[in-house]
């Protein structure tokens with residue numbers, strides 16, 4: 001399969017004044033999170049609201065960030081500094097299956113480089129890229145807190161641990177059918 005989007009997390013974020021719009025139901029959901037905190041500390045709801053923006057828009061884009069800055073009375077840079085700190089926030093569109101491979105020490109010494117090379121070569125992409133059919137994105141991330149079962153990766157919200165190349169192939173063949 002041919003490599004697709006030559007984008008990466010280090011690509012420049014396109015700045016725009018556009019502000020995202022959300023349905024009344026989503027606004028209610030956002031307000032529910034904001035209500036968990038004292039009014040003067042409503043910025044504490046930023047992370048769950050970023051998760052909502054990502055769920056609704058597929059990634060954290062500039063209009064979504066502009067919306068959150070207005071909604072929480074923050075500077076746009078306040079929102080970006082949180083969104084860019086956590087690898088769970090996608091700063092560009094990702095494939096239907098987002099494969100996040102841990103590249104930190106425990107995983108690295110337990111075989112991460114072989115796993116990464118194998119996954120990427122089977123998909124025909126490099127880390128940070130998405131397959132042409134939009135199904136798979138591979139990202140390299142910092143420790144996901146599962147060092148005792150290294151090497152590991154996260155696909156969507158699921159952890160896959162004690163990885164071997166054989167285990168990975170079985171999982172991938174299953175996902176091909178989804």
Ligand code: FES
Nearest residue numbers: 102107143146147
């Ligand atoms: S080093 Fe990979 S999960 Fe911690």
